[in-house]
Every structure is written in structure tokens, then in C-alpha cells.
Amino acid sequence: MKIQVSNVTKKYKDKVALNNVSFTIEGPKIVGFLGHNGAGKTTFLNMLSGILPTTNGELRVNGMHVFNTATVLRDICFVAETGNFQMEMTVDQSLKANRYFYPNWDEELARKLLKVFALPPKAKVKSLSKGMSSALGIITGLASRAPITIFDEPYIGLDVAGRSKFYDLLIEEQEIDPRLFILSTHLIDEVSNLFDEVLILNEGELLLQKDYLEWDETILAIRGSSEEVANAAIGHEVIYEQTFMNEKMAVLYLKNPVLNEEVKAERVSLQDLLVYLSKQQKEGYAL
Numbered sequence: 079m080k081i082q083v084s085n086v087t088k089k090y091k092d093k094v095a096l097n098n099v100s101f102t103i104e105g106p107k108i109v110g111f112l113g114h115n116g117a118g119k120t121t122f123l124n125m126l127s128g129i130l131p132t133t134n135g136e137l138r139v140n141g142m143h144v145f146n147t148a149t150v151l152r153d154i155c156f157v158a159e160t161g162n163f164q165m166e167m168t169v170d171q172s173l174k175a176n177r178y179f180y181p182n183w184d185e186e187l188a189r190k191l192l193k194v195f196a197l198p199p200k201a202k203v204k205s206l207s208k209g210m211s212s213a214l215g216i217i218t219g220l221a222s223r224a225p226i227t228i229f230d231e232p233y234i235g236l237d238v239a240g241r242s243k244f245y246d247l248l249i250e251e252q253e254i255d256p257r258l259f260i261l262s263t264h265l266i267d268e269v270s271n272l273f274d275e276v277l278i279l280n281e282g283e284l285l286l287q288k289d290y291l292e293w294d295e296t297i298l299a300i301r302g303s304s305e306e307v308a309n310a311a312i313g314h315e316v317i318y319e320q321t322f323m324n325e326k327m328a329v330l331y332l333k334n335p336v337l338n339e340e341v342k343a344e345r346v347s348l349q350d351l352l353v354y355l356s357k358q359q360k361e362g363y364a365l
């Protein structure tokens with residue numbers, strides 16, 4: 079599956095939620111779609127799942143426009159943060175209805191997952207707790223077997239054990255039936271080792287798209303005097319930099335494994351990088 083986003087802008091009246099964003103994602107893989115509150119994640123995911131049109135630009139899946147294209151939309155399952163279920167249905171009815179939407183719907187898997195998450199099949203969707211509702215979303219997404227499966231904050235209300243089940247199931251599913259999973263979440267450090275690729279949005283703009291598998295080897299924070307840091311950074315991409323008292327810190331994307339100067343170097347978590355990048359954008363730097 080290939081998602082091509084070309085110069086996409088989305089406005090809600092005067093509010094620009096996404097500003098001229100372009101990128102390509104090709105799966106199967108697990109993609110972390112990250113950013114602070116209001117970054118534009120849900121807006122983009124709504125456009126990707128055909129719920130909202132773009133204001134400008136093009137959004138294509140396997141070369142076809144997404145909005146109003148039924149053949150494309152059958153390949154995309156979007157599990158929304160708010161839970162896009164029919165509230166009057168029972169859990170059982172809600173799951174069964176999916177077989178009409180998703181050609182690869184796996185009823186057997188849905189039944190198995192109902193037991194894993196201990197969801198009562200006869201309960202009305204509107205009576206579910208937040209955690210149970212999240213579990214229903216997770217079951218729907220996994221059993222859809224849709225080639226593009228999107229989870230927007232899938233585990234609000236789920237406890238640690240429930241979230242851990244979800245991560246295990248995601249890995250298991252990716253082995254059995256590889257697809258393009260897109261995961262938008264604020265619980266970054268907990269889930270980051272599942273990602274193959276990471277995209278970071280901030281205030282409607284794409285700040286970073288990187289292969290996460292090589293993160294530990296390629297993203298590094300270095301510290302030292304301005305001169306030492308500037309020397310060490312030669313030949314690499316400087317993602318972020320700040321000076322505090324006499325010490326300079328720079329986050330580098332290494333273009334090769336060699337630093338030009340002996341400096342203190344440490345690993346940068348995805349969570350920390352997200353904070354650095356959005357701070358930098360506010361201060362008006364460009365990557």
C-alpha cells in the first residue's frame with residue numbers, strides 16, 4: 079500500500095489545521111504518527127479515511143484519490159479516538175456489521191479477541207466503559223484485516239495490562255498478515271519500539287519523517303563547547319540545537335557513523351525529540 083500526500087492543506091474556516099504537507103508512506107509497516115495536541119493528526123487521519131476532503135492538495139492511496147472513492151475506502155479501517163460505533167448496537171452487532179464494510183473481515187479473530195479483552199458480546203455499545211470501548215476499537219481494527227489500519231489514540235482508558243495485550247497483538251498480527259498500521263498516540267515511549275517509521279507533525283506542519291529502526295544509531299544528542307559541537311556536527315544533519323550557559327547541545331541525524339570531534343554523546347528518546355522539535359518550530363527554525 080502506498081499513501082501519497084502532495085501539498086495538502088486543510089482549513090476549518092480560517093483555522094489552518096494542516097499547512098501544505100507532503101510525504102509518502104509505503105507499507106507494510108507500523109508507522110507512529112505523532113505530535114502534540116492540535117498538531118493536525120486527527121484532521122489528517124480523517125482525510126486519509128475519506129471522512130473529510132482536503133482544502134488544497136492531493137491525497138492518494140495506491141494512486142487513487144481517497145475522498146468519495148468506495149473501492150479505496152474498503153481498504154482502510156479507521157478506529158477513531160472518539161470510537162466511531164453505533165451506540166444503540168450491542169458489541170456483537172457492532173462487530174458483525176463490519177463484515178459488510180471490510181472484505182477481509184476475520185470473524186474468528188474478532189470472537190477470539192472478544193475473549194482476550196473480556197468484552198460482553200450482549201452489552202450495548204453505549205453502556206461500555208472507556209477502556210471497554212477502546213478494546214472494541216482495537217478488536218475492530220485488528221479483525222478488519224484492512225490493508226491500511228489506523229488507530230487514533232486506541233487505548234484511552236485501557237490499563238497497562240490491556241495496552242500490553244494490544245502491543246503483543248499488533249506484533250502478532252504483523253507477522254501473520256503484514257499491513258500498513260498507522261498509530262497516533264501520546265504514549266510515545268511505551269510504544270515506540272514497535273514503530274518501523276515515525277512522522278512528527280507540529281502546528282499543521284510535518285517536522286520529521288524517519289525510519290525508526292535505525293534510530294539508536296542515527297539520532298544522537300551531543301554536548302560540548304560551541305566550537306566542539308560545531309566541529310562534531312560537520313557532515314551531519316542538525317535537527318535541534320540549544321545553548322545553556324557555556325554548553326551547547328545539538329541533536330544530530332548522523333549521515334555516517336563518524337563524529338569529527340570527541341564530544342559527550344547520548345541517545346535521544348522519541349518523546350524528548352518531539353519536545354525539542356516543537357520548541358524549535360516555535361522559535362522559528364526550519365529543519
Ligand SMILES: Nc1ncnc2c1ncn2[C@@H]1O[C@H](COP(=O)(O)OP(=O)(O)OP(=O)(O)O)[C@@H](O)[C@H]1O
Nearest residue numbers: 090093094095113114115116117118119120121122
Ligand atoms: N471541526 C473543527 N473546526 C474547527 N477547528 C478544528 C476542527 N477540528 C480540528 N480543528 C482545529 O484544527 C487543529 C488540528 O486539530 P486536530 O484535532 O487535527 O489535532 P490533533 O493533532 O489530532 O490533536 P489531539 O492530539 O489533541 O487529538 C486544532 O487547532 C483544532 O483546534
